[in-house]
Amino acid sequence: MKRPYWRTLAWRLTLAFVLVSAAALGTVGFISSVYTRSEFSALLGAQAQESLTAQVQAYVQANGTVSGFRPSEPHPRNGDRAGPPPRTPGVSRSSWLVLDEQRRAVFSTPNVPRGTRVPRPQGTPVTVGNRVVAYLIPSGMRPRPDRRGEDFLSRTAQAIGWSMLGATVLAVVMGLLVSRTLLRPLSELRRGIRALQRGDAPIAHQSTRTDEFGEVLHAFGEMHQDVVRSQQARRQLTADIAHDLNTPLAVISGTLEAILDGTFKPTSERLKRLHQETQHVSQLVNDLRFLSLADAGELHMNHKLAEVEPFIRGAVATFEEMARQGDVTLETHLKVAGVRASVDVVRITQVLQNLLSNALAHTSAGGRVVVTAEVAGQSLTVSVKDTGDGIQPEHLPHVFNRLYRADQARSGGGSGLGLSICKTIVEAHGGDIRITSAVGSGTTVTFTLPLPPALS
CATH class of the missing domain: 3.30.565.10 (Histidine kinase-like ATPase, C-terminal domain)
Structure with missing residues (x-):
């Protein structure tokens, strides 16, 4: 009875390849996606810092002080989305906070009202003519990508997803190929076992494998040949025993029939010959019994x-x-x-x-x-x-x-x-x-x- 494919070792090996690959690819994909977003957010933060620094420097050069500065909001271009507008009028959504020389907030953010002194470690100084006019510190708000940034992240996620899918398909194909390669010697071994059960001659294995499977096939081939030789020897032994027993028994039987019919007289010479043939049969039987005891492991030596x-x-x-x-x-x-x-x-x-x-x-x-x-x-x-x-x-x-x-x-x-x-x-x-x-x-x-x- 042929077993269902899903119960075969080939299916289990393929499934193992797929599960291991899926777990590995899923982990790599998740880490890649998180890392990409994190690095992209860091890039946007750096760009925002550079832009804000340039705005502060330009504002101070124009007004002589940083007081009253407010960062300009990016304007959408070609349908780009600049992010949601501030929820509270006069509150900036900037990812960086500008402090004046006394480390007071120049403008309000959702977390820091304007004029609040921020006793934090030294931020990034903004200089104009070798004079520090302001400090930049993170406001605690993550920079939001515009539409092009969102599209970039989306395409990156799609590329990672397609790569994972392609790798999964490749894992399935490789699983099938590897399982077929690994299990081919088992198929040959199974055919050899069935041939051995039927009593057929050994199957010539063309495999040139030098691994453990090759050694198993080679050992099985030698065992199969030994079994066939043993079967042939046993049949030949049976035929030889029958022949060796038949010859003296035929002589004994023929001579006795001739004596009973009166054809031969029971002379001492004829009786001696019958005795010799009887001894020959007895010796053959004793020798066979000796060898059978040896084969059964019951031959005891009196050392x-x-x-x-x-x-x-x-x-x-x-x-x-x-x-x-x-x-x-x-x-x-x-x-x-x-x-x-x-x-x-x-x-x-x-x-x-x-x-x-x-x-x-x-x-x-x-x-x-x-x-x-x-x-x-x-x-x-x-x-x-x-x-x-x-x-x-x-x-x-x-x-x-x-x-x-x-x-x-x-x-x-x-x-x-x-x-x-x-x-x-x-x-x-x-x-x-x-x-x-x-x-x-x-x-x-x-x-x-x-x-x-x-x-x-």
Whole structure:
């Protein structure tokens, strides 16, 4: 169901841009309007002071005294408005008050009657011939602009208003663009999530963003690829398990049917083969159970402090007869005398047995299998090296995968889970396992286990 646009994040981001811009522009507009009127009023006051000073000087030059002076009212021109006439006859609306030399008011204003002595700080002196003839002080009345001044203020207010409106529209457009730019990666991420829910292949993201959104898209793309690979691996694992179980079960079922029908006699050889196939199925089931416990985090290791050399030699001794029968030289080079490690001896022995079984199975007569062990720093390093045919380079990255089968990748007719089990056990001990191989030169599998600092 598509949500209404007003409930989308894009709308909320745009609205946030508009509200922030409107608040900022409103504040700037109000301050600009007040400041413009204040400065314009100050300009009119300065002009009025200059005009009044010139009138006083002219009056004194003509009459010799400032007594009887009255400021002239401006006359409207071309329809200009000079302001309202005085409310009281004989009272001036001037924004400046003229005082004589004794600081008495020369004419009346609404606040100061004529002749009133004004004991205020020194005002602006008016001089004629280097003689102070009067003082000018503010009357407390703000100068009123004429029509042209009012028109100027009105046009200024309109310009500020239109600028605010234009900036608001620009904020809306920028909000839409920015929200679309910011939310485009979220749209791509949403499409990727829906593709992941449908089980589709990962969507190739063309974004070259290097910010946090780009990192999220890149991480999601990698996660999607991992999920798809895991799904494919799970399907392949299921198919391989079915195949590996079907083959021995088909042999067992066919042989038993032939015995029941009287086609085959239940000879010891046939019963031995049935037993071997049954053991193969049992081993595969046990290996799968082992890995499932590891995946569920329920695989428990019985760690205990044990000497390393005895259990390595014990694992090697198990395969000495098999090596002699195959005319393969089995050697050990152990430099771990007295070294003790905290390990699950049974599981680590299982790792060695799996590696030795693989090595002997792929080493022809006359070859060698060498087991080495040594301490490097705080780790125990154990390797099993053979002189077999080796592994093709394209198979090396997959040899630890479950049920991975390829003749060059040491299938050996086993369950196909041996190396995967080795990897699980070693990593459960906090160690690491790796494999190196060269076609025609043999293969080396090396695993490392951490040692307690005081025991290395």
